[in-house]
Amino acid sequence: MKIAILGGTGEQGPGLALRLAIAGEEVIIGSRNKERAEKVATELNAELGGTRIQGAENAQAAQAAEIVMMTVPYSAHLSTLEGVKAQVQGKIFVDVSVPLDPENPRRMKMPPAGSATEEAQEFLGPGTKVVAAFQNVAAHLLRDPKHAIDCDILVCGNDVEAKKTVISLIAKMGLKGYDVGTADSSRVVEGLTSILIRLNIRHKVKGAGIRLTGLPQ
Amino acid sequence: MKIAILGGTGEQGPGLALRLAIAGEEVIIGSRNKERAEKVATELNAELGGTRIQGAENAQAAQAAEIVMMTVPYSAHLSTLEGVKAQVQGKIFVDVSVPLDPENPRRMKMPPAGSATEEAQEFLGPGTKVVAAFQNVAAHLLRDPKHAIDCDILVCGNDVEAKKTVISLIAKMGLKGYDVGTADSSRVVEGLTSILIRLNIRHKVKGAGIRLTGLPQ
Numbered sequence: 001m002k003i004a005i006l007g008g009t010g011e012q013g014p015g016l017a018l019r020l021a022i023a024g025e026e027v028i029i030g031s032r033n034k035e036r037a038e039k040v041a042t043e044l045n046a047e048l049g050g051t052r053i054q055g056a057e058n059a060q061a062a063q064a065a066e067i068v069m070m071t072v073p074y075s076a077h078l079s080t081l082e083g084v085k086a087q088v089q090g091k092i093f094v095d096v097s098v099p100l101d102p103e104n105p106r107r108m109k110m111p112p113a114g115s116a117t118e119e120a121q122e123f124l125g126p127g128t129k130v131v132a133a134f135q136n137v138a139a140h141l142l143r144d145p146k147h148a149i150d151c152d153i154l155v156c157g158n159d160v161e162a163k164k165t166v167i168s169l170i171a172k173m174g175l176k177g178y179d180v181g182t183a184d185s186s187r188v189v190e191g192l193t194s195i196l197i198r199l200n201i202r203h204k205v206k207g208a209g210i211r212l213t214g215l216p217q
Numbered sequence: 218m219k220i221a222i223l224g225g226t227g228e229q230g231p232g233l234a235l236r237l238a239i240a241g242e243e244v245i246i247g248s249r250n251k252e253r254a255e256k257v258a259t260e261l262n263a264e265l266g267g268t269r270i271q272g273a274e275n276a277q278a279a280q281a282a283e284i285v286m287m288t289v290p291y292s293a294h295l296s297t298l299e300g301v302k303a304q305v306q307g308k309i310f311v312d313v314s315v316p317l318d319p320e321n322p323r324r325m326k327m328p329p330a331g332s333a334t335e336e337a338q339e340f341l342g343p344g345t346k347v348v349a350a351f352q353n354v355a356a357h358l359l360r361d362p363k364h365a366i367d368c369d370i371l372v373c374g375n376d377v378e379a380k381k382t383v384i385s386l387i388a389k390m391g392l393k394g395y396d397v398g399t400a401d402s403s404r405v406v407e408g409l410t411s412i413l414i415r416l417n418i419r420h421k422v423k424g425a426g427i428r429l430t431g432l433p434q
Contacts, residue, residue: 011291014375020250058309063383063421072393099305103311106398107401138431144335150430150431151430151431154412177345179325179419180412180415180416181411181415184324185411185412185415186403186407187237187408188405188409188411191402191408192402192405192409193397194398194402194405195371195397195402198398198402199395199397199429199432203432203433204324204398205431205432205433207430208429208430208431208432208433209429209430210427210428210429210430211427211430212291212356212416212426212427213367213424213425213426213427213428214367214368214421214422214425214426215416215422215425216420216422
């Protein structure tokens with residue numbers, strides 16, 4: 001499968017790209033700057049000893065992919081969505097955004113839609129299947145594919161089949177994903193990120209995460 | 218320490234009472250109905266082979282206690298708060314409430330204050346130290362004190378010392394509590410409950426919970 005990662009040169013993009021490429025997927029790192037995307041792709045390919053990762057400008061990456069992921073900082077959420085709206089119609093769109101308050105990243109500043117995921121679904125329209133995932137997993141853990149990650153991936157969105165596709169992709173990446181409900185569940189999932197950031201600061205660690213318990217394995 | 222559990226004859230009250238009594242605390246089960254509270258207290262004492270648990274009407278229980286917990290269904294949140302406002306001044310008030318939508322308990326219906334915890338703090342005023350805890354732990358697991366519970370307790374509120382007191386009480390109950398921030402964090406903690414309810418339904422279990430990972434033990 002061809003998967004684009006918009007904003008893929010940022011914190012979480014390279015780790016997602018590496019784990020997807022190792023799982024056998026074709027990955028296109030997207031960036032506003034094509035050269036930066038290509039540079040990161042080249043570095044990741046060298047690390048992997050492969051050629052599965054390419055770089056492209058965001059809209060081109062979205063156009064070429066079957067599944068589009070987005071990991072931009074929240075300040076670029078709407079502008080990035082605007083630049084790829086036409087290219088993601090009919091596709092699964094995985095939003096990894098977390099609307100942290102720019103004045104205090106330990107707090108959330110939820111958009112009027114309720115969450116970044118709901119905002120994306122509203123903006124992209126019903127033709128795009130928006131799924132939220134990966135908000136709670138630390139970037140440096142994703143980036144180190146040799147190590148197992150002690151964090152479950154909470155997946156939500158309004159399209160059941162799209163969530164199933166994303167959850168099976170997550171399994172191929174060596175992680176466990178759980179369907180935790182419709183798009184509005186993302187208010188909780190995105191909010192958990194600010195709690196994990198606070199726990200990281202308080203406990204002087206970088207990788208606080210969560211596991212669901214009491215469920216059949 | 219004397220601890221009241223308002224609405225203590227309901228789902229979570231008996232389990233909290235048992236675990237607190239086993240930890241050596243004096244517990245007063247509160248209820249709108251004094252006889253029902255005394256009946257539950259008698260049953261729990263028989264189970265424990267002790268006399269540490271008493272029953273009383275809610276306001277009397279709150280008056281007699283040093284720490285007041287409340288586990289009423291959300292529909293009785295404000296009316297119960299109203300009945301004990303005078304009695305809880307200067308005390309730690311542990312709110313276990315979750316504002317589930319009465320029309321669909323798999324969804325939240327957050328009060329205008331943002332969460333039940335913030336609503337309680339606003340209503341009781343700055344003289345009472347409201348702390349949120351125990352929203353994510355299944356009632357039947359609390360009720361079975363012989364078994365360890367695979368669920369962390371997320372604790373939040375605006376008073377740091379009050380949270381410390383509650384976290385040490387949680388430790389005495391054989392559980393692990395984490396300070397996850399100020400009262401507004403309860404929007405996420407309370408919201409998690411509806412996610413756990415949905416996971417219970419989907420996976421046909423009763424005890425879905427969460428663990429924090431990546432933190433120093």
